[in-house]
Every structure is written in structure tokens, then in C-alpha cells.
Amino acid sequence: MPDLSGAQIEPLSGSLGAEVSNLDLRNDLDDETVAALRSLLLEKLVLVFPDQALSADEQRTLMGRFGEIEKHPERPQVLADSDEEVVIIAPSGGVSAVWHCDYQPDFLPCGICSLNMVRCAADGGGDTIFVNAYRIYESFSPRMRTFLDGLTAIHRNTGNAGRLRDEAHYPLVGIHPETGRRGLFYSAHHVQDFVELLPEESALLLARLQELTQKPGFALRYHWRPGAVALWDNRAVQHFVVPDFEGDRLLYQVTVSGDLLAPVPEYEAPAEAELPAAVSEIAPR
Numbered sequence: 001m002p003d004l005s006g007a008q009i010e011p012l013s014g015s016l017g018a019e020v021s022n023l024d025l026r027n028d029l030d031d032e033t034v035a036a037l038r039s040l041l042l043e044k045l046v047l048v049f050p051d052q053a054l055s056a057d058e059q060r061t062l063m064g065r066f067g068e069i070e071k072h073p074e075r076p077q078v079l080a081d082s083d084e085e086v087v088i089i090a091p092s093g094g095v096s097a098v099w100h101c102d103y104q105p106d107f108l109p110c111g112i113c114s115l116n117m118v119r120c121a122a123d124g125g126g127d128t129i130f131v132n133a134y135r136i137y138e139s140f141s142p143r144m145r146t147f148l149d150g151l152t153a154i155h156r157n158t159g160n161a162g163r164l165r166d167e168a169h170y171p172l173v174g175i176h177p178e179t180g181r182r183g184l185f186y187s188a189h190h191v192q193d194f195v196e197l198l199p200e201e202s203a204l205l206l207a208r209l210q211e212l213t214q215k216p217g218f219a220l221r222y223h224w225r226p227g228a229v230a231l232w233d234n235r236a237v238q239h240f241v242v243p244d245f246e247g248d249r250l251l252y253q254v255t256v257s258g259d260l261l262a263p264v265p266e267y268e269a270p271a272e273a274e275l276p277a278a279v280s281e282i283a284p285r
Contacts, residue, residue, distance in 0.1 A: 004020070004023060004033065004036050004037070004040070005033065006022060007020050007021065007022050007023040008020070008021040008022045009021075009040070011044075012046070012048065012220050012222065013219070013220040013221075014217075015131075015132045015135055015217060015218050015219060015220065016044060016045040016046055016130060016131075016132040016135075016219075016220050016237070017044055017045065017046040017047075017048070017130065017220040017222070018040065018044040018046070018047055018048070019047075019048045019049075019050065020037075020040070020047055020048070020049050021049075021050060021051075023049065024052070025049055025052050025054060025058070025062050025229060026052070026054060026058050029062075029065060034065045034066070037231075038066060041112065041231055041232075041233060042176075042178055042179050042233060045130070045132060045134075045232060045233050045236050045237050046130045046220060046222075046230060046231070046232040046233075046237060047230065047231045047232075048222060048228055048229070048230045049228065049229045049230075049231075050225060050227065050228050051225075051227050051228070052116075052227050052228065052229045053226075053227040054116050054227075054229055056079050056086045056116075056252050059086070059114060059116045059229070059252055059254050060085060060086060060254055062114070062229075063112070063114050063254045063255070063256050064256075066111075066112050066231075066256050067111055067112060067256030067257055067258060068256055068257045069085050069254060069255070069256055070085075070104045070110065070255055070256060070257045071085065071104060071105055072085075072087050072102070072104060072105075072110070072253065072255055079252070085254060086252050086253070086254055087252065087253040087254070088250070088251075088252065089115070089250070089251040089252070089253055090248070090249065090250050090251075096239075096240070096241045097240065097241055097242070097243040098188070098189040098240065099131070099187070099188035099189060099210070099213050099214070099238045099239070099240045100187050100188065100189040100190060100238060100239065100240070101185075101186075101187040101190070101234050101235075101237070101238055101239075102234050102255060103155075103163070103190075104255070104257065105163055105164050106163070106164045106165065107155065107157065107163050107164065107165050107166075107167075107168040108168070108257075108260070109170075109185065109234055109235055109258075109260065110234045110255040110256070110257065110258070111233075111234060111235065111255070111256050111257050111258015111259070112231055112232070112233060112234065112255065112256050112258060113231070113232055113234045113253065113254075113255045114229060114230065114231045114253065114254050114255070115128070115229070115230045115251050115252070115253050116228075116229050116251060116252040116253075116254075117224045117225070117226055117227065117228045117229070117230075117249075117251050118226070118250040118251060118252060119226060119248065119249055119250040120224050120225065120226050120249055121245035121246070121247055121248070121249040122247050122248070123245050123246060123247065124223075124245070125242065125243075125244040125245025125246075126224060126241060126242060126243075126244070126245040126249055127221050127222060127223050127224065127241075127242045127244075128221075128222050128224070128230070128239055128240070128241055128242070129219050129220065129221045129222075129239065129240045129241075129242065130219065130220045130222070130232060130237050130238070130239045131213055131214075131218050131219045131220075131237065131238045131239070131240075132218050132219070132236070132237065133183045133184040133185070133186060133236045133237060133238065134181055134182075134183040134184075134236055135217075135218045136183075136184055136186075136209070136212045136213065136215075136218055137173060137182065137183045137184045138183075139212060139218075145173075146266075148172055148173050148184075149172075149173045149182075149264045149266055149267060150196065150266065150267055150268070151171070151172040151173070151194045151195075151196055151197070151205075152169050152170070152171060152172065152194060152195040152196060152269065152270055153169070153170055153171070153172040153185070153186060153191045153193075153194055154167065154168075154169055154191065154192060154193040154194065154195060155167065155168045155169070155170060155187060155190040155191055156190060156191075156192050156193075157190075158189060158190065169195060170185055170260070170261075171185070171261070171263045171264070171267050172184060172185065172186060172191075172194065173185070173264055173267075174260070174261025174262055174263060174264065175261060175262045175263075175264060176235060176236060176261055177258075177259040177260070177261065177262060178259075181236075182264060183236055183261075184209075185235060185261050186209055186213075186238070187238060188209065188210050188213050188238060191206070191209075192206070195270045196270050213238060221242075233258075234255070234258070235258060235260070235261055
């Protein structure tokens with residue numbers, strides 16, 4: 001376990017997540033503390049820091065210690081003078097009640113993401129559910145994992161006008177650049193097909209992946225409190241906002257870039273026109 005100089009660390013679920021208490025993120029964290037937090041994040045995938053009450057500037061400064069802050073196209077509202085770095089999440093901007101990963105404007109996956117709960121919904125709703133992409137991959141049989149290792153997922157933009165392109169192709173399975181672990185890069189809301197498969201084959205696999213994404217044993221459901229800050233590794237986690245609240249709430253989001261998952265050694269990018277022609281149904285005679 002990384003040394004965090006007196007911070008209290010408690011697991012939030014058996015699959016992923018930890019709560020880090022007794023650490024003030026408003027302080028100028030030294031390099032050793034930042035490195036320890038990064039190590040813990042890569043292990044637990046989601047870190048939650050209660051009772052922080054960060055300003056937008058403090059959140060931006062914190063995230064700058066973890067990498068290059070990037071613009072984010074997911075929401076139409078951004079904080080004044082933020083250069084699209086601090087995104088305002090409020091009911092008027094929509095609720096992400098779909099399983100998804102986050103992307104920057106060029107449809108590249110974000111690296112580390114942060115949410116800062118400024119004001120919770122008065123009725124207590126709006127939990128965020130996170131799911132572990134490593135665990136989903138590891139739940140398949142060895143032979144099925146070998147099959148998944150060779151697939152290219154087609155990620156499609158679904159109505160977000162802030163992106164610079166509407167389609168991107170990434171290996172479905174990759175090796176994390178910092179941990180060396182093999183896992184899925186799968187965003188249920190965005191992955192709608194696979195280059196190497198026929199449409200009906202893609203539909204079968206997508207149904208299984210979506211089923212596993214919603215399996216409670218791979219998930220952490222976090223109930224927000226005002227002032228809490230959450231960080232997660234977007235390359236190994238999907239998330240979902242429970243749309244069970246009414247009224248006002250307010251969060252700030254800041255993300256930093258990160259290296260992409262590397263293709264597994266056996267992976268080969270598909271050639272053009274590799275798929276067989278679809279077979280039409282012919283009545284028996």
C-alpha cells in the first residue's frame with residue numbers, strides 16, 4: 001500500500017474503489033504524495049476524498065499534478081475563463097444515465113477524470129456507479145479472452161456536437177501503459193460494432209458485454225456527499241449516473257490526458273474488406 005503519511009484509506013467495494021480521508025487536497029501536495037496517490041488510483045481505479053470543498057481553481061491545480069489538463073466536449077457549460085477545462089455538470093446540462101467512458105474533443109479517451117460535488121441533490125439521489133473493466137475481461141474463459149484480444153471496437157459519437165470526429169477504432173483489449181494489466185477498453189454507450197465481426201455476431205457479443213457491465217459484483221455505487229471529490233482511471237473504468245433525483249445539484253469535472261492502452265502482442269489491425277459477404281437466407285427447395 002502506498003505511504004500517504006497518515007491518511008486513512010478504506011475500501012469502498014470488493015471490486016474497486018477506496019475512500020481516502022485525513023488528506024487535504026487544497027494543500028500543495030509534494031511529489032511523493034502525488035506519486036503515492038497515483039499508485040493507489042492505479043490499484044483501486046476509483047478514489048473518493050470526502051469533505052474537500054474544493055474551488056474550481058483548486059480542482060484544476062490538483063489535476064494538473066496528475067497530467068496535462070484537457071478540454072472536454074461532454075457538456076455545453078464551462079466555467080468562465082476556464083478555456084473549457086472546468087466543466088459544469090448540472091441537470092440543465094443533462095444526466096449521463098448510460099454506461100460510458102469519457103473522451104476528449106478528438107474522440108480520444110481521457111486519462112484520469114475528476115468530479116467535485118459542489119452541491120448534492122436535495123432528495124439524496126444521483127449516485128454514480130463505477131465498473132471495473134479488468135474484472136469484466138478476466139471473467140471470460142481463457143479461449144474467449146484470446147478471441148477478444150483480436151477484436152477492434154468501433155466507437156461512435158452519439159449526438160455530441162463538441163467532438164472533432166464521429167468515429168474512432170480502438171482494440172477492444174489493451175495493456176495498461178502504467179500497470180501492464182490487460183483489460184477491456186469498452187464504453188457501452190459508444191461501442192456499437194466490431195470491425196472483424198458481422199453485424200449479427202457483434203450484436204451477440206455486445207449483449208454479453210452489456211450484461212456484464214451491469215453485474216453488481218464488478219461495480220461500486222458511490223453515494224455523494226457535498227464537498228466530496230472523486231478521481232478515476234477512465235481507461236479501466238466505465239461509469240453511470242443514477243437518474244433518480246429531482247431538483248438542483250452542481251458538480252465540476254476536470255480531466256487529464258493519459259497514454260492509450262497498448263494492443264496486446266497478438267493483435268493485428270484488420271485489413272480492408274476482411275469480412276465475408278453476408279449470407280442471405282434462402283428458402284429450402
